[in-house]
Amino acid sequence: MSSGPILAGWERKPKKTKITDSQVGKRDSSSILKHGQHIQFKNDSAVSFLPAPGDFRLATLNDSFLADLDELSDNEDDLRLVHCSFFQEFKEADNDNAEHMEEDIDGDLADIEALNYDDLDSVSKLQKLSYTDIMQKVEDALEKGSDNSSHGIVLEDDPEYQLIVDCNALSVDIENEIVIIHNFIRDKYRLKFPELESLVHHPIDYARVVKKIGNEVDLTLVDLEGLLPSAIIMVVSVTASTTSGKPLPEDVLQKTVDACDRALALDSAKKKVLDFVESRMGYIAPNLSAIVGSAVAAKLMGTAGGLSSLAKMPACNVQLLGAKRKNLAGFSTATSQFRVGYLEQTEIFQSTPPSLRMRACRLLAAKSTLAARVDSTRGDPTGKLEELFAEIHKKIEKWQEPPPAKQPKPLPVPDSEPKRREVVEGDGLGEGYGMLGQAGNGKLRVSVGQSRLAAKVAKKFKERSFGSSGATSGLTSSLAFTPVQVLASTSPPSKTLKSSVRVRNLGWGERRDNMRNNRRVSKVVAYYGLKNPPYRLDALEPYMSQRTLEVHWGAHHRGYVEALNKQLAKNDILYGCTMDELIRVTYNNGNPLPEFNNAAQVWNHDFFWESMQPGGGEMPTLGILQQIEKDFASFANFKEKFIEAALTSFGSGWVWLVCKSSIVVEVIWADSVTEFCFELINSKTEKDFA
Amino acid sequence: MEYLLPTLSEKREVDSLIRDTIDKVLVLRFGRSSDAVCLQFDDVLYKSARDVSRFATVALVDVDSEEIQVYVKYFDITFMPSTVFFFNAHHMKMDSGSADHTKWVGTFQRKQDFIDVVEAIYRGAMKGKLIVSCPLPPERIPKFQLLYKDV
Numbered sequence: 001m002s003s004g005p006i007l008a009g010w011e012r013k014p015k016k017t018k019i020t021d022s023q024v025g026k027r028d029s030s031s032i033l034k035h036g037q038h039i040q041f042k043n044d045s046a047v048s049f050l051p052a053p054g055d056f057r058l059a060t061l062n063d064s065f066l067a068d069l070d071e072l073s074d075n076e077d078d079l080r081l082v083h084c085s086f087f088q089e090f091k092e093a094d095n096d097n098a099e100h101m102e103e104d105i106d107g108d109l110a111d112i113e114a115l116n117y118d119d120l121d122s123v124s125k126l127q128k129l130s131y132t133d134i135m136q137k138v139e140d141a142l143e144k145g146s147d148n149s150s151h152g153i154v155l156e157d158d159p160e161y162q163l164i165v166d167c168n169a170l171s172v173d174i175e176n177e178i179v180i181i182h183n184f185i186r187d188k189y190r191l192k193f194p195e196l197e198s199l200v201h202h203p204i205d206y207a208r209v210v211k212k213i214g215n216e217v218d219l220t221l222v223d224l225e226g227l228l229p230s231a232i233i234m235v236v237s238v239t240a241s242t243t244s245g246k247p248l249p250e251d252v253l254q255k256t257v258d259a260c261d262r263a264l265a266l267d268s269a270k271k272k273v274l275d276f277v278e279s280r281m282g283y284i285a286p287n288l289s290a291i292v293g294s295a296v297a298a299k300l301m302g303t304a305g306g307l308s309s310l311a312k313m314p315a316c317n318v319q320l321l322g323a324k325r326k327n328l329a330g331f332s333t334a335t336s337q338f339r340v341g342y343l344e345q346t347e348i349f350q351s352t353p354p355s356l357r358m359r360a361c362r363l364l365a366a367k368s369t370l371a372a373r374v375d376s377t378r379g380d381p382t383g384k385l386e387e388l389f390a391e392i393h394k395k396i397e398k399w400q401e402p403p404p405a406k407q408p409k410p411l412p413v414p415d416s417e418p419k420r421r422e423v424v425e426g427d428g429l430g431e432g433y434g435m436l437g438q439a440g441n442g443k444l445r446v447s448v449g450q451s452r453l454a455a456k457v458a459k460k461f462k463e464r465s466f467g468s469s470g471a472t473s474g475l476t477s478s479l480a481f482t483p484v485q486v487l488a489s490t491s492p493p494s495k496t497l498k499s500s501v502r503v504r505n506l507g508w509g510e511r512r513d514n515m516r517n518n519r520r521v522s523k524v525v526a527y528y529g530l531k532n533p534p535y536r537l538d539a540l541e542p543y544m545s546q547r548t549l550e551v552h553w554g555a556h557h558r559g560y561v562e563a564l565n566k567q568l569a570k571n572d573i574l575y576g577c578t579m580d581e582l583i584r585v586t587y588n589n590g591n592p593l594p595e596f597n598n599a600a601q602v603w604n605h606d607f608f609w610e611s612m613q614p615g616g617g618e619m620p621t622l623g624i625l626q627q628i629e630k631d632f633a634s635f636a637n638f639k640e641k642f643i644e645a646a647l648t649s650f651g652s653g654w655v656w657l658v659c660k661s662s663i664v665v666e667v668i669w670a671d672s673v674t675e676f677c678f679e680l681i682n683s684k685t686e687k688d689f690a
Numbered sequence: 691m692e693y694l695l696p697t698l699s700e701k702r703e704v705d706s707l708i709r710d711t712i713d714k715v716l717v718l719r720f721g722r723s724s725d726a727v728c729l730q731f732d733d734v735l736y737k738s739a740r741d742v743s744r745f746a747t748v749a750l751v752d753v754d755s756e757e758i759q760v761y762v763k764y765f766d767i768t769f770m771p772s773t774v775f776f777f778n779a780h781h782m783k784m785d786s787g788s789a790d791h792t793k794w795v796g797t798f799q800r801k802q803d804f805i806d807v808v809e810a811i812y813r814g815a816m817k818g819k820l821i822v823s824c825p826l827p828p829e830r831i832p833k834f835q836l837l838y839k840d841v
Contacts, residue, residue, distance in 0.1 A: 410740050
């Protein structure tokens, strides 16, 4: 069973293992104990596992871990724990050990028991030889005082440096040993006071407290002042009154107390070692100690295993040197600091407000790594890098500064930011735009320079048009911006204008750009085109002669269009409107602007031409017919009335068949084109019925 | 107000400022810092200087200095404070309903008025106009009487 899985000293294996005598006997033959061998022996065997003198080997860290084998069995009687490295201590006291092992009935840690009688300086884990040696040197050096004369030699050759390296290793070993002893004490004392281990975590504190309490049942008689913070003392006292433990037997108690003494002795030895290293730290690594302080520098170096190894570490590792994972099961880790090692003990870290601590830690680790590197190459013996320290302080202070006061932003440059494009209702090239063509505008081109104001105005009208869009005819579009066609001329009337004109919607942004670069773009003028009637000029014969059409359409209608365009050329605001919107705008709620007349005439004429077709149309159907018959009693009657109205109207004018509020159809004649046209737009026309 | 806004008392300073302000409106207030109206005007200027700083620069010209008299004569400055606007070294005029378009006479009632005026000048200038119309309603425009010689 000797080669079980190798466990760390504080881990317990619940398995029960036994060694028969024969096995033990076999071991007998090997006089040399190897590290890592796990030995168990029965109570009554006289074992002389005594290595021959001279068989000591240097304990390295690894090996000490390996040697850290505890094995427990559940059976208390068989409880045996032996560290094989224990045997290496045996020099003179071999026999004593054997005896004690024999006496070991209750399953104590044999080595610890033996420890009690051993040379005080020996430690179970440590090489006794090296330990005493080092301690001696340390004390000598401490008495000698610091020897800071500048050495031209490389650091590594310096004998003191070697001592320091050894001290580093030793301090680590001592720490491990303390942990083991702590475990031992804990095990023993659990019988007496089980809750204590969960209340007092630190091994040295625990040892002290155990020593103080001893076998005392009533804790009020025990004075724990100075050992623990008062809150903990109180908790301990309270818990002790309800504890489930029983007083220990005397010998167990004695062993426990001795173990406590041992732990405390080790602790003081460690302190001594560290002090020594610290005192030399300024000499070895001045820059590093300037930043983090000698104590922490010593610890860092110790854990890293030397200055050069420390220098080779990346900063993230340096940050974690010495980080202990102290998560007792069941305790929340929410408040535990996130992985800070020895750097936690530096003055800088302690003085940083908690919120900045992580950043400070990273910064510290980085700078200290740099310093260690400089030190390892002995680059800067004067410690000039102490300015690093000041630098770090400055940086941390800067982090803590409040943010600069917010000054109000200056206003943006006018017209520098393009406004969003207006949302266009209706599918892009379908209804909305198609209506344009039919509403009477052949092509529409918007002046580049004027659309800003037009936007404002048109937006207003868009809102209005939204309101009335339910009631308006399909002629109106809810476009705020007329899509802009960028091509073609209209002077020769072409044939195919009835179909909806494909236009490209010049977005708002583009217009702005155009405006801004108005030196570059030539002025494009918006105007309404003269829309052709959807038939040839002579197609309405014999009712309307070609000549009539030529004059009426070619001259009058065109005249209106051109006059309108001229007017629009002068006026910024009205650009960019569809015909309908133009009419609405210019009607101005009863107070018509000068453009209104021309616009209205254009519209009327367009509508007029549209309403006719060569060969005449059929009778109206369905809804219109019904409505007409309702209102005029018959279609023929309507026709009569219509003609009569037309003939009797004074001067030139228009006669309209109007559907008002979808109920009544009336024939209206109007002198004033103006009013009527407006009303027309707001009421349904026959198109709705069609 | 000398310590808050740049104050010019030499001709070459004014020249260089006019020349060097590029693509920003330059607002030059001609006045005395001891005059009460000027003080109030300067206060408005100072408070809005940062807000318009992206498209305008504000400077004060001390009208009592001898070198500046050239400008006083050129712009015919008689009332204090008078403000002259420049854009890219062009003198910008503004029609505010008063007889004199070449400068703004008097103070502003509100900060926002000043900002509006500067913005109007900026927009006009960016479009290439040399004269713009004043966006303020007439009640907020300070009135003054132009004194002509012999009239």
